[in-house]
Amino acid sequence: MxxxxxxxxxxxxxxxxxxxxxxxxxxxxxxxxxxxxxxxxxxxxxxxxxxxxxxxxxxxxxxxxxxxxxxxxxxxxxxxxxxxxxxxxxxxxxxxxxxxxxxxxxxxxxxxxxxxxxxxxxxxxQNSGGKQLVQHAVKMPEVPPPVEGMDDLDDRGAPSGPFQSQRIEIFNNDSPNPEDKKCRQWIKARGRISPEGGHEAHLSALAYMSDSYFVGTIARAHKLWRYSAFRKDNSKSSIDEETLKKLLVLDEEKLKRFKHVDEADLEHIRALRNGEAVEKPEIGMMVSLDHTIYFHNPRSFRADEWMMTEMETPWSDDGRGLVFQRIFTRHGTLIATCVQEGLVRLKQKEEAKL
Structure with a gap:
């Protein structure tokens, strides 16, 4: 139960x-x-x-x-x-x-x-800091606005889930340095949060959405393949084989709106369609270890209105990786800063037996 x-x-x-x-x-x-x-x-x-x-x-x-x-x-x-x-x-x-x-x-x-x-x-x-305050905040980067009426898709090719997301093109995606890239997306709770829920409901919704794509930033920055078409072992991938089969028949427009597919995944899906071998490293295990949220303006935003998140990874090594995230209102107010460390292990190649 x-x-x-x-x-x-x-x-x-x-x-x-x-x-x-x-x-x-x-x-x-x-x-x-x-x-x-x-x-x-x-x-x-x-x-x-x-x-x-x-x-x-x-x-x-x-x-x-x-x-x-x-x-x-x-x-x-x-x-x-x-x-x-x-x-x-x-x-x-x-x-x-x-x-x-x-x-x-x-x-x-x-x-x-x-x-x-x-x-x-x-x-x-509330208001315990006094009337005179020390104030500053990082500015939101200029990004394309969210597309109203555009929805993300689940593994059935239909809108679903408690929140919406729209990915933005990765900043510095052509850089050879993963630490230079910034992964961005628009997010918001689906529907309208009730007045009875108060600011607490908006904070809980923000906390829920803050884990979306978080540690996955490392895989995106390294352009790692996360979906395995033919797994013969019992290891877990980010998606099951049946879902992958559905992805292979979706058109490009729907693929770009699919919740769990980014540009690197698109490249691999295109290769699989063409019968080409995928030689890039593949994620074997990727899970969150810890998660920190600093709430900056906890009563001055709505989680059911578009928010922009920007994620970057300053370090990854020894099977772990670190990601920073900033969350802004649509109008540029910084409302949260998040930090997450995750387990990031590649699928190891089998060593030749002597």
Whole structure:
């Protein structure tokens, strides 16, 4: 059973992402215990649930334990074990500190008694910085605007999912140095987030979307092949073989709108169509290890309006890689900075037996 309690009907007044991230408080056991109200998504080929769900629901649980005039400004997360979409998650909030200006919470996500995800969050009281402030913020780069009415596609070739995304051409994509490239996209929650959800719903939605394509920036910067057409072992790829077959018959326009396909993947798909051998290195395993979000203007944006994300990777080695991400409103306000380290291992060639 994927939820502890039978899920109620989706609230039509709420957006898709609100319904997806809804929590049930287990107040009969402990007022600081929560569980996922609805089943969580397991991306095709992934080791476990989509990491953004754990990030967002931990944030949502913590937000329910603080005063309304406090807002999250940072959260530091660790992915411990792959989450199983067939098992309910129990979120335990610990009230570490509740001060006059700052409050600290830790949240552990557990399945069958084991911690699968843990985070520490810090909240700050509104307007506690005083009237005179030290202010500066990086400017949003000039990029093509999102195309209204254009939607991304899932593996069935249809619009889906709780949020929309539109990829922008990679900056410096022809550079031989992966560290010089910047991967950009427009994102927003699908539909309209309800007034009842308040700023908390927008923050949880942002946290959910912040994990989209994050560690994958490393594969994109190196133009690595992530989809394997003929896997004879039990290793996981980013997508299953049936989905790859569907990709091979899609036209170019639909391929460019497919959620999990970037320019490097397009090159490989074209090669497969033409019966050409793909000689480039292939990702064997790519999973997130940790995830940090700094919220800069937590009450001055809407997650259901277009936001621009820019990701770059300053380093990768020894089976790991680091990615930085900035998130802006459509009008250029910096609303979040994120950092993620991930496990990035290539599929190793079999050594010739002597």
């Amino acid at each position: 994927s939820t502890l309690i039978r899920p109620p009907p989706a609230n039509p007044a709420n957006s898709k992402i609100e319904n997806l991230l809804e929590l049930t408080q287990l107040s009969d056991i402990d007022s600081d215990l929560f569980t996922n109200t609805r089943p969580l998504w397991h991306p095709p080929g992934a080791r476990g649930i989509y990491g953004g769900a754990a990030i967002a629901q931990c944030l949502s649980a913590a937000q329910k334990t603080i005063p309304k005039d406090f807002t999250v400004h940072s959260m530091h997360c660790y992915f411990v074990l792959a989450g199983n979409s067939d098992i309910p998650i129990i979120y335990h909030v610990e009230r570490v500190r509740s001060g006059k200006s700052f409050a600290t919470r830790t949240v552990q996500a557990r399945q069958r008694g084991k911690v699968i995800f843990t985070t520490t969050l810090s909240f700050v009281k």
